[in-house]
Amino acid sequence: MKADIHPKYYMNTKASCVCGAEYDVASNEPTIRLDICSNCHPFFTGNTKILDIAGRVERFEARRKATSKKGK
Numbered sequence: 001m002k003a004d005i006h007p008k009y010y011m012n013t014k015a016s017c018v019c020g021a022e023y024d025v026a027s028n029e030p031t032i033r034l035d036i037c038s039n040c041h042p043f044f045t046g047n048t049k050i051l052d053i054a055g056r057v058e059r060f061e062a063r064r065k066a067t068s069k070k071g072k
Contacts, residue, residue, distance in 0.1 A: 013027040017037035025032070038044045 007028045009026065009028060010030050011026050013025050013029060013032060015023040015025050015027075015032040015034055015037075017034040017040065019037065019040040021037050021039040023037070042048055
């Protein structure tokens with residue numbers, strides 16, 4: 001096996017999430033920043049988050065109401 005070809009392995013890497021949670025993990029990076037983790041992910045917390053980007057939810061609701069009125 002060739003010497004000095006493997007990256008440095010950090011045993012005490014700090015992985016921090018935007019929600020404030022911090023974890024000690026092992027990685028090739030000295031620090032890791034996470035957008036979402038098990039403390040704030042909807043799958044693990046059971047909370048649902050609706051991200052309304054450019055009014056998509058309102059447009060969907062309007063289409064749904066329009067189709068339900070046609071069927072009656």
